[in-house]
Amino acid sequence: MALTDQAFIQYSRQILLADVGEHGQNIFSQSHVLIIGVGGLGNLAAQYLAAAGVGQITLVDGDTIERSNLPRQLLFSVEDLGSNKAQVAAEKLMQAYPDSHINSLQHYLTLDNAPEIFNARQQFSLLLDCSDNFSTRQLINQLAIEHQVTLVSASAANFQGQLLSVNQQLRPDTGCYHCLYPSDMGVSQSCQTVGVLGPMVGTLASMQALMSLNLLLSLNAKADQRQVSGRQTQVDDQPLLGQLYRFDGAKFTWRQAKLTRDPDCLVCSA
């Protein structure tokens, strides 16, 4: 599909990149990204993806905008207080980035309403975990495995941030979120209890968006290769999949580790 002149100008700085080009821009425009949680992470990740020309984004959040959200949820302002986060974010993003169609589901993700989101009409390119609690993160992981979607999970609280991506079809050896963090784990830190600085969340959201754009390109390149070669190949050239990145926003250190499948994992090894 040829880009319009206007699209070519608007996205020229990313089309200039050898790894993107017109082909990559078309991949972005044909992608549908599901974002669970429209707080600090979801605000900025959604904005970067919409601004990059991702064709369709679905935002899911049942939460309403509160005054204490404003320092880090930059799409929202005082006049939005009391409104639903997914709805307001979708409206503002569609106004700013008309190439991107944004759906908003104005309720929290639950096991019961998941079939409404993951139905036969929807084929998600990526699932972004931008939620703010451990039980939702476990549910998102479970749904990503069940529906065979690549999961890009980011989190931030206090001065700690974590980012990982997993896909059971492409990298079964690196396991899932539950292999790293079993659901019986004790969780002490949340933004409500320990606080967080806006740019701390923004850093992780930016990295999550950057990882997502990279994955859209590389996963599609791999799919093209499979079509050409006509066989399913093990993806061993996906350097971002199956890695855990941890950022300390006080010491400014990044640490990287390879994820490992837990042979006893109740979620991905069942």
Add this chain to the structure above:
Amino acid sequence: MINILLNDEAVTVAVGTSLTQVLERQTIALNGVALVLNAEVVPRSRWSHIMCQHDDKLEVFSVVAGG
């Protein structure tokens, strides 16, 4: 005795000390942390089966769930 690094700090442990025993000695709650050994995550179910080696680099950290 062998020397390991636990979150960048030098720690001395006896030969044959498992990852579980390292955490217990530091009074770290086993169900509150994840563990990286030499840049690879070790799932909790494996901790008691893996013995520390000289110069092992251990990173122990909590889940961050906020966003």
